[in-house]
Amino acid sequence: MASLINIGMSGLGAAQSGMYTLGNNIANADVESYSRQQIVQKTKGGQQVGQVFIGTGTTLSDVRRVYNAFLENQLRSTTSLSSDANAYLNQIGPLNNALSSADTGITAALKSFFSAMQDASAKPTEDASRQLLLTSAQSLAKRFNSLSAQFNQQNSNINSNMAATADQINKLTATISEYNQQIVKMTAITGKPNDLLDQRDGAVRELNKLIGVDVVERDGNYDIYLKNGQSLVLGNTTQTLGVEPGPTDPSRMNLVLNRGSTKMDITDSTTGGELGGLLRYRKDTLDPALNELGRVALAVADAINSQLAQGIDKNGEFGAILFGDINSAAAMAGRSVPKLGNSPGSGNLDVNIKDTGKLTTNDYQVTFTSANEYTVRRLPDNTEMGKFDITADPPPVIDGFTLNLRGGAPIAGDSFKITPTRNAAASIETVLTDPKRLAMASPLTATSGSGNKGTGLIGQPTLTSELDIYDAAQRADLQTGLKYSTPVKLVFGDEKTSPQTYTMFDAKGSPIGSGTIIPGQENKLQLSVPMVDGSGNPINDASGTQKKFTFEMSISGAPKGGDNYTVSLTGAGSADNRNAQSVINLQTKPTVDTGADGKGISFTDAYAKLVSNVGGKTNQAEMDSNATQALQSSALTSRNSSSGVSVDEEVGNLVKFQQYYTASSQIIKAAQETFATLINSL
Numbered sequence: 001m002a003s004l005i006n007i008g009m010s011g012l013g014a015a016q017s018g019m020y021t022l023g024n025n026i027a028n029a030d031v032e033s034y035s036r037q038q039i040v041q042k043t044k045g046g047q048q049v050g051q052v053f054i055g056t057g058t059t060l061s062d063v064r065r066v067y068n069a070f071l072e073n074q075l076r077s078t079t080s081l082s083s084d085a086n087a088y089l090n091q092i093g094p095l096n097n098a099l100s101s102a103d104t105g106i107t108a109a110l111k112s113f114f115s116a117m118q119d120a121s122a123k124p125t126e127d128a129s130r131q132l133l134l135t136s137a138q139s140l141a142k143r144f145n146s147l148s149a150q151f152n153q154q155n156s157n158i159n160s161n162m163a164a165t166a167d168q169i170n171k172l173t174a175t176i177s178e179y180n181q182q183i184v185k186m187t188a189i190t191g192k193p194n195d196l197l198d199q200r201d202g203a204v205r206e207l208n209k210l211i212g213v214d215v216v217e218r219d220g221n222y223d224i225y226l227k228n229g230q231s232l233v234l235g236n237t238t239q240t241l242g243v244e245p246g247p248t249d250p251s252r253m254n255l256v257l258n259r260g261s262t263k264m265d266i267t268d269s270t271t272g273g274e275l276g277g278l279l280r281y282r283k284d285t286l287d288p289a290l291n292e293l294g295r296v297a298l299a300v301a302d303a304i305n306s307q308l309a310q311g312i313d314k315n316g317e318f319g320a321i322l323f324g325d326i327n328s329a330a331a332m333a334g335r336s337v338p339k340l341g342n343s344p345g346s347g348n349l350d351v352n353i354k355d356t357g358k359l360t361t362n363d364y365q366v367t368f369t370s371a372n373e374y375t376v377r378r379l380p381d382n383t384e385m386g387k388f389d390i391t392a393d394p395p396p397v398i399d400g401f402t403l404n405l406r407g408g409a410p411i412a413g414d415s416f417k418i419t420p421t422r423n424a425a426a427s428i429e430t431v432l433t434d435p436k437r438l439a440m441a442s443p444l445t446a447t448s449g450s451g452n453k454g455t456g457l458i459g460q461p462t463l464t465s466e467l468d469i470y471d472a473a474q475r476a477d478l479q480t481g482l483k484y485s486t487p488v489k490l491v492f493g494d495e496k497t498s499p500q501t502y503t504m505f506d507a508k509g510s511p512i513g514s515g516t517i518i519p520g521q522e523n524k525l526q527l528s529v530p531m532v533d534g535s536g537n538p539i540n541d542a543s544g545t546q547k548k549f550t551f552e553m554s555i556s557g558a559p560k561g562g563d564n565y566t567v568s569l570t571g572a573g574s575a576d577n578r579n580a581q582s583v584i585n586l587q588t589k590p591t592v593d594t595g596a597d598g599k600g601i602s603f604t605d606a607y608a609k610l611v612s613n614v615g616g617k618t619n620q621a622e623m624d625s626n627a628t629q630a631l632q633s634s635a636l637t638s639r640n641s642s643s644g645v646s647v648d649e650e651v652g653n654l655v656k657f658q659q660y661y662t663a664s665s666q667i668i669k670a671a672q673e674t675f676a677t678l679i680n681s682l
Helices: 002-027 069-100 106-122 127-190 194-210 273-308 329-333 472-484 578-587 603-643 647-681
Strands: 037-043 047-049 052-054 058-065 213-218 221-226 231-234 240-245 253-259 262-265 336-338 348-353 363-368 373-379 383-389 401-406 415-418 444-448 488-492 500-505 511-517 523-530 548-556 564-569
Touching (some): 002 037, 002 647, 069 127, 069 194, 069 213, 069 273, 069 603, 106 603, 127 221, 127 231, 127 273, 194 213, 194 221, 194 273, 273 578, 273 603, 336 348, 348 415, 472 548, 511 523, 548 564
Antiparallel strands (some): 037 058, 047 052, 213 221, 221 231, 253 262, 336 415, 363 373, 373 383, 444 564, 488 564, 500 511, 523 548
């Protein structure tokens, strides 16, 4: 009877263990990292009775964790991809909205500016329309400033998020290391600790949300490796992550792996998770967009300033710049960042923009190979631009800019990061405050002689010698020459000769040139005038040759002999608006990305291209996010179908174990009754 009671007791114990396990499953059904558990029973050894063996009941062999390593690995990788895609999308969405919105983007502000320029052009002598133009210019500059501030704020947020995420990663790796230690110890003594195994898997999954890692199981330990092969966890030892200012760009934090006494920069090799998404966004979208916005700002300021400088304002003076000098001392100094660790006397570089049309959206790394020689490498594609001499005069033009030393003397190994366009949108400002200084009129005006008898018609002249607003000496000489070398007069010869001749006379009546036209058709004349100063002395270049200014004009019809036309400097209060029209034409004039062929695109098209590129990347990011979320959901469903808890299934099994328990109780009861009958019979 004792054996029968023992069999019943073993059944009771097994059923009770099953109910405990099922109850634990049901209680942890909503715990994300929990894996369903099952009891594993085995038969106790049989007892020999005569020639046969009779069973002695059951025993609990194990409480098994239902776990599929392949499905768990799949869930880790898809979790990393999904977190990466979501982090990227969360950053690019606000950027796209800021660029494309009518309230924050540049397109509406550009349209408003050129609309105001159109009004001012229609009323060149009216101060009210000029003031409105100044207000529109200020709004345009502030729009650039605001967008740049948002971009830079995003960079600051990324820096902060990187630091916070690195701290979370370090805490998780320390936790995984502790789990490794406990699991190995307990497995050797008491068997597998299912709950600790689940918690370790949950910690690894949380780690993959932050950064992409690979897991290698070794002797019960989880060894955690970054995607570049560097280890974060080896058994119960860890290596920590940290952030430090980039050696070539302190405004961008870099991710470093602390390996005892050394550190390793892993910024470029980090992928997956939130960190991977943030770094990918900064490299592929934020920095190029900020550079492109700066390039547009430089093109707008340079093109409008240059064109206004070609004209005459309401006071009869040569045009003043509307926006700040793109090559101010502060602007040139801010385009170069010395590398951390440069020699103490290396100083810095001034970056002078020579041609905004040739600028790219790239950054550059300048490295000195000797005291005078340096190499230039274009980032991020690492294209070598060649070797250059810092003492060359004039300095070589590299993608639209030149480099000059500003204090100090670099030595071999010193390096500088060049960002020609990055800060331009933040620094653009309207410096003109007097609306009368807006140069609406063209500098030269042609008039027909009062005694002309022929049918000749003269077109208004266009100055072809451009005023260089960034070369003070050239600007001063040209403006002086225009002022004191005009008026000039064209006098036509006998109309009976063909081609008909003309002679050009200076202000003193001395002939300074001649040419011919074909009467009856339109003739375009290319004319040059020797320049003199206020005392009538020649204005010479460095070689002693007298400088000239050039202009073009058209003659049509048939002038009579002796007919004359005078070209003079446009006076104050002129109703001429030709220079204003030239500014308006900048909307479609190629001023950006002109390259070697000089074709290029307008700055309005350049900004539209920026909006389009970011918009395309945003759409792609949304698709990537949806796709990776779907993959993660599928992986989670597969994992849960294998390891997750189904409450309905557990309740059904609970009923089964209740029946087992009841049946085992009946065995014990039968044994007791049999034993009592036997005793009573004796």
